[in-house]
Amino acid sequence: MLRVLLVTDTDKPIGDLRQALARLGYDMLAEVATPAALPKVVEEQRPDVVIIDTESPSRDTLEQLAVMNETAPRPVLMFSNDGDQQLIHAAVGAGVSAYLVEGLEAARLAPILEVALARFARDEQLRKRLADAENELADRKLIDRAKRLLMDRRKMTEPEAYAMLRKRAMDEGMKLAEVARQLVSMVDLLG
Amino acid sequence: MNTPKAALNSASQQPEKTHIRLGFVALSDVAPLAVAKILEFGHSHGLTLELCRQPSWAAVRDKLLSGEIDAAHALYGLVYGVQLGIGGPQGDMAVLMVLNRNGQAITLSNPLADALSKSGNLKEALASLGRPPVFAQTFPTGTHAMWLYYWLAALGVHPLRDIRSIVIPPPQMVDALAEGQLDGFCVGEPWNAVAEARHAGRTVAITSQIWPDHPEKVLASRRDFVALYPNTARALVQTMLEACRWLDDPAHRADISTWLAAPELVGVPQELIAPRLLGEYDTARFPVRPLPVSFFDKGAVNYPRPSDGLWFLTQYRRWGLLNGDHDDAAIASAISQTALYREAAALADVRVPDEIRADVLVDGHVWDGQDPASYLDGFAMRA
Numbered sequence: 001m002l003r004v005l006l007v008t009d010t011d012k013p014i015g016d017l018r019q020a021l022a023r024l025g026y027d028m029l030a031e032v033a034t035p036a037a038l039p040k041v042v043e044e045q046r047p048d049v050v051i052i053d054t055e056s057p058s059r060d061t062l063e064q065l066a067v068m069n070e071t072a073p074r075p076v077l078m079f080s081n082d083g084d085q086q087l088i089h090a091a092v093g094a095g096v097s098a099y100l101v102e103g104l105e106a107a108r109l110a111p112i113l114e115v116a117l118a119r120f121a122r123d124e125q126l127r128k129r130l131a132d133a134e135n136e137l138a139d140r141k142l143i144d145r146a147k148r149l150l151m152d153r154r155k156m157t158e159p160e161a162y163a164m165l166r167k168r169a170m171d172e173g174m175k176l177a178e179v180a181r182q183l184v185s186m187v188d189l190l191g
Numbered sequence: 192m193n194t195p196k197a198a199l200n201s202a203s204q205q206p207e208k209t210h211i212r213l214g215f216v217a218l219s220d221v222a223p224l225a226v227a228k229i230l231e232f233g234h235s236h237g238l239t240l241e242l243c244r245q246p247s248w249a250a251v252r253d254k255l256l257s258g259e260i261d262a263a264h265a266l267y268g269l270v271y272g273v274q275l276g277i278g279g280p281q282g283d284m285a286v287l288m289v290l291n292r293n294g295q296a297i298t299l300s301n302p303l304a305d306a307l308s309k310s311g312n313l314k315e316a317l318a319s320l321g322r323p324p325v326f327a328q329t330f331p332t333g334t335h336a337m338w339l340y341y342w343l344a345a346l347g348v349h350p351l352r353d354i355r356s357i358v359i360p361p362p363q364m365v366d367a368l369a370e371g372q373l374d375g376f377c378v379g380e381p382w383n384a385v386a387e388a389r390h391a392g393r394t395v396a397i398t399s400q401i402w403p404d405h406p407e408k409v410l411a412s413r414r415d416f417v418a419l420y421p422n423t424a425r426a427l428v429q430t431m432l433e434a435c436r437w438l439d440d441p442a443h444r445a446d447i448s449t450w451l452a453a454p455e456l457v458g459v460p461q462e463l464i465a466p467r468l469l470g471e472y473d474t475a476r477f478p479v480r481p482l483p484v485s486f487f488d489k490g491a492v493n494y495p496r497p498s499d500g501l502w503f504l505t506q507y508r509r510w511g512l513l514n515g516d517h518d519d520a521a522i523a524s525a526i527s528q529t530a531l532y533r534e535a536a537a538l539a540d541v542r543v544p545d546e547i548r549a550d551v552l553v554d555g556h557v558w559d560g561q562d563p564a565s566y567l568d569g570f571a572m573r574a
Binding site for chain 1: 210229230231234235241246248249253275277278279329330331332356358359360362363366367372377443446449450459506514
């Protein structure tokens with residue numbers, strides 16, 4: 001029976017996988033919630049598979065164990081040679097990483113990852129990416145608008161306008177986009 | 192040959208990709224990326240930068256390899272670890288430039304630091320613990336692991352036999368030290384300063400005392416990214432060179448420490464970040480001022496010198512992380528994007544330093560990159 005360790009040190013409910021995987025017949029070890037606790041558990045309990053959030057700070061701790069100890073679980077991500085690439089890629093997209101002992105067949109890992117996938121839809125991540133991209137674009141537009149205002153009203157060249165915004169940001173300890181936002185809203189206010 | 196101005200105006204030099212996602216980990220030496228973003232240094236080179244904080248170096252690596260991020264603030268040794276596939280996936284990597292030198296430190300728990308100052312001998316101080324000492328570093332092939340191992344070995348302590356070395360993410364290290372789970376660690380700032388402020392331990396060595404002006408973080412990318420988007424890569428190096436140059440002004444260092452304190456960057460109070468970013472250390476313990484973190488130093492910092500990378504390969508061989516027949520020099524020169532760097536440095540009007548540099552390390556050995564095999568043979572203590 002595969003021994004599965006869940007690392008629960010992020011907001012993602014990795015721990016929720018416990019019951020579902022136990023029902024599939026896996027041997028579920030006690031969960032680990034801090035990087036400092038991991039080395040001991042991996043060495044003493046010898047899990048075959050470690051399931052961990054891709055955003056977990058404990059991942060580097062596992063990497064060290066893989067390097068220092070031949071029998072420690074090794075990272076398997078979308079780069080696995082023998083794994084079901086699509087499935088693993090999807091798992092990572094959903095925020096789940098699996099580390100498994102080298103030589104473990106991908107076929108035995110697949111049901112574990114399928115359960116994990118069902119839990120962690122990737123919609124949330126896509127929504128966040130889109131929002132970030134929109135913010136970035138909005139910042140850029142704002143800075144352009146502030147530059148144009150300075151060019152029109154103060155008869156500056158573009159590099160001069162840009163230098164003035166940048167100096168202001170440095171002097172005030174603010175982001176360039178915030179300086180631009182202030183300037184634009186001031187001008188809007190004064191008409 | 193193009194003059195810089197003509198090159199900028201030429202359409203063929205336009206970046207192929209203009210939005211660049213940059214990965215980083217919460218450390219004081221992320222300063223060049225932070226300033227480049229906050230003051231939008233990229234805009235004048237046609238680039239929009241997006242900073243993406245990562246919770247682990249493993250995440251930095253995976254996202255570089257999958258293309259989710261384009262480049263990253265990364266440990267010098269991370270790039271070489273991925274190139275060789277040590278402990279994880281393999282990929283062809285590129286070092287575009289060095290982002291900083293120095294600026295890391297070794298902290299010991301209070302009892303161990305006391306024992307060390309009493310006996311003056313690390314081996315004896317460790318023996319006084321009466322159990323195997325546990326030290327933390329940040330990534331198996333990373334810079335902190337190599338600085339820690341080198342320092343221990345220079346003091347007669349075998350890093351693979353006399354101590355247990357584990358990896359703890361930098362933000363969790365101080366807690367682990369305070370809870371007595373660690374006897375010491377090697378990490379970047381501000382985490383050594385945080386440990387002192389919380390009275391969890393004391394800084395006993397600055398990494399520039401191990402290797403004066405050692406290379407530390409690099410701007411890392413994939414080799415195929417550089418091949419596919421050469422103009423973007425060049426513009427990115429130019430942008431980051433300007434950011435590094437900006438940071439050389441001490442007044443600017445004070446500014447950037449305020450920005451770095453923000454929760455989305457490092458999330459540690461400014462007063463813990465600023466002193467060591469400005470090179471201020473306790474003069475009682477460090478009567479000779481250690482070389483501080485440097486980001487530019489008239490361009491001496493930033494050249495991706497292949498022999499710097501080669502040094503990490505000598506250490507991997509020393510500690511058994513790399514075995515067998517590899518052409519180490521060829522690996523280092525393929526990773527180091529020297530031609531691209533020279534173009535970008537010319538455009539940014541930054542002097543490129545000499546190819547060879549020679550340094551005396553803490554154990555008295557000289558590293559100049561000319562004969563790695565003899566350098567490696569010179570170590571009595573190894574795996």
